[in-house]
Amino acid sequence: MTKNNAAFPTYSREDVRKALLDGDEIALIDVREEDPFAQEHPLWAANFPLSKLELEAWSRIPRRDTLIVVYGEYAGADLAPRAAAVLRELGYTRVHLLEGGLRAWIAGGGEVFRDVNVPSKSFGELVEAKRHTPSLAAEAVHALIDSKADVVIVDARRFDEYQTMSIPTATSVPGAELVLRVRELAPDPRTQVIVNCAGRTRSIIGTQSLVNAGIPNPVAALRNGTIGWTLAGQQLDHGASRRAPAAVREANRDSARRGAREIADRAGVRRIALADLDTLQQPGRTVYRFDVRTPEEFADGHLPGFVNAPGGQLVQETDHNAPARGARIVLADADDVRASMTGSWLAQMGWEVWVVEPVDAAARSETGAVTAPVPASAPVSTVTPAELAAWLDADNDGTAVLDFTASANYVKRHIPGAYFVIRAQLADALQRVPQPRRYVLTCGSSLLARFAADDLRRLTDAEIFVLEGGTQAWIAAGLPLESGETRLASERTDRYRRPYEGTDSPREAMQGYLDWEFGLIAQLERDGTHGFRVV
Helix, strand or coil: CCEECCCCEEECHHHHHHHHHHCCCEEEEECCCHHHHHHCECCCCEECCHHHHHHHHHHHCCCCCCCEEEECEECCEECHHHHHHHHHHCCCCCEEEECCHHHHHHHCCCCCECCCCHHHHHHHHHHHHHHCCCEECHHHHHHHHHCCCCEEEEECCCHHHHHHCECCCCEECCHHHHHHHHHHHCCCCCCEEEEECCCCHHHHHHHHHHHHCCCCCCEEEECCHHHHHHHCCCCCECCCCCECCCCCCHHHHHHHHHHHHHHHHHHCCEEECHHHHHHHCCCCCCEEEEECCCHHHHHHCECCCCEECCHHHHHHCHHHHCCCECCEEEEECCCCCHHHHHHHHHHHCCCEEEEECCCCHHHCCECCCCCCCCCCCCCCEEECHHHHHHHHHHCCCCEEEEECCCHHHHHHCECCCCEECCHHHHHHHHCCCCCCCEEEEECCCCHHHHHHHHHHHCCCCCEEEEECCHHHHHHHCCCCCECCCCCECCCCCCCCCCCCCCCCCCHHHHHHHHHHHHCHHHHHHHHCCCCCCCC
């Protein structure tokens, strides 16, 4: 099956395809930054930027003997061998390079997809096509609002996305919360419920969730979401703060539970007692454990060994949360509604899904957020914010600050004079930075900067320091900041600009995005590895 090169064995496109079709566990990872990844990649590829590999690998691929296939040609360089070496250092024992890389995948007839979270988005299109999910055009919804009709609009995105832009009168009810909470917002079964997101997927999945769970109200998706609303020439709200009631009456909870369990059973979701969870941890199988409640509920108390992944986002971003295709997924909540509904969708997407049977609240004994496991970085000298400020004041040419944070954070605010750098492109970035006597490295917290310092040692004889506490500590100290794209030593390829985010995307980009979504079903058919089954 494999061929050996000088350092790592390889997997061919045919090998990868066979593993996917056979349901074998495999992590196909693209180690480029997010923007080049979003331009073209195989359906089941997961984005693992080389720049952050140490920070993400152990949490996203927890089993060290997972079959991993790596590719990553970018700007004339192949990042895959470097990434494979890092993975080997992290303890992974079955690391392979994709034979011939992405170019060979394409040349051999392999289908490639654009954008991010493509498995979930293409699944959403398939759901609408198979189930004829009801929808209303923006003009029709606008008319209902204007006429003060008996209508409730619910926004299925994250709350922060909703606050950025929303449909007038809409209430934030993130996807997995819909079945649990919609009866509190629309107690009269005659009330029209409309579900929206920014584009299409979460509107479709949210609407079909309500239909599948037997909500008695008439339900429809806002066709094409806020994009469709904007293209129809209608105005969005900004900074809205309406949320569904936190409390759910017992009768409504019981109705939601019955509907959620019924569709989960039909989809093939399995049940397991908490005491039996360890039986799922078998050799050769990864088990992802997700608590699908809100972050606030998770922090108040959760089952040991579980991480938080609110259900709507887990369905939307499955490729990020569970990059090992073929793994088992275990879900938990506190009401047997959100886990069942989330599980019903993941099972239809081809995952083996288990839901933890209800437990006593005392079993949720861990509190707070879960810190992702990361390896120790090499020792490095550090400098306090006050010391760095003194250096910069005393000698502007002697100290160069390299900022490895996300470019969006850099643009928002950074240390005056700092250069934005993508870690995997550090060697090229240094060509754009005047050579100093010393470098000071920073990022939001200093964690990524500490790993970058080890890279920098191989490229310079200058002194190297890491800012203690990173840029957050600089800000907390009340020191000066600047904003904008002041010094970009690397291009801003670390994040793909979604056509549906923000409020200033060109109309042609929005329409192009919708046209792309409409074509996803045809791409699924050509690719043939999706494993989706709509019930």
